[in-house]
Amino acid sequence: MTAYWPYLAMVVLVVALYLFERRRPDTVTRIEENVLAILLALITVVSFVQVVARYGFNTGWGGALEFTRILFAWMILFGMSYGIKIGSHLGVDVFIRMLPARAFKSVALFGAFCAFIYAITLISSTWLTFFGADTKGGAVHYWGKMYQIGIGLDDLRYPVWMQDFLGMQERVERWVAYLILPIGLALFAYRSLQAMLQIWQGERQMVIASHEAEDLVAENKDILKD
Numbered sequence: 001m002t003a004y005w006p007y008l009a010m011v012v013l014v015v016a017l018y019l020f021e022r023r024r025p026d027t028v029t030r031i032e033e034n035v036l037a038i039l040l041a042l043i044t045v046v047s048f049v050q051v052v053a054r055y056g057f058n059t060g061w062g063g064a065l066e067f068t069r070i071l072f073a074w075m076i077l078f079g080m081s082y083g084i085k086i087g088s089h090l091g092v093d094v095f096i097r098m099l100p101a102r103a104f105k106s107v108a109l110f111g112a113f114c115a116f117i118y119a120i121t122l123i124s125s126t127w128l129t130f131f132g133a134d135t136k137g138g139a140v141h142y143w144g145k146m147y148q149i150g151i152g153l154d155d156l157r158y159p160v161w162m163q164d165f166l167g168m169q170e171r172v173e174r175w176v177a178y179l180i181l182p183i184g185l186a187l188f189a190y191r192s193l194q195a196m197l198q199i200w201q202g203e204r205q206m207v208i209a210s211h212e213a214e215d216l217v218a219e220n221k222d223i224l225k226d
Contacts, residue, residue: 006140010123010186017190032082039075043068063156070156070177077184084115084191084207091208105199112196112207119189123182139181147175 021028046061046068053060061067083089096107121128124138152171162168198204 003144006144006182007124010140010182013183014186014190017187029085032078032085036075036079036082039071039078043071043075046071063153066153066155070153074180074184077180078187081184081187081191084188084195087195087204087207087209089208091206093206093208096206104205108199108206109196112192112199115207116189116192116196119185119192123185123189139185143175143178143181146173146178150175153177 017028046064050060050064080089091111096104099107122139124140125133125135126138126141128135150169151174152169153174154171156172156177157170158168158172163170192207195204195207199206
């Protein structure tokens, strides 16, 4: 049971998100946008303060670089599911736009399915052994290993008062920073499945942003007239 509880936790997270989003979709969207905005704001503030402290006062926070790097990873891994949701991921759609309607829909469904397969493969590639692939591991396996070992980050440390009063170790554990790996990929897999359903029902066209073909037509409209 110990080996499977992270997967169960991801399923619970996705189901809870699905149920809550059905009742309050606008609230979920605001939460996602606020999380991304907070992460970006923290990166900006910490980087700015560090530059001022370093070049203005010849001092600074030793863990600033590692902290901003982790925040950036969190923003990417959390934001990629939001990008699927709003259809902001860039992609090439000139060719598939020339396909008949049914073929276009089939390709769009296949693209969303590939995004889902990509997500679950990164979560755990062990399932590929059923198809003869010699592979194992993934985000959950890696996170679980960090959780069991309890090794700390290189430069990011807990405040001294937390170490003294709460009995915490000096360095922040790696599993805390890497928690976004299974969470972000679980959300990405969920949004990919959601996109597949929306494409099937005709509520959206593709899993990617559909601007490229429109831009090319707009740029060459005079040529087309001639």
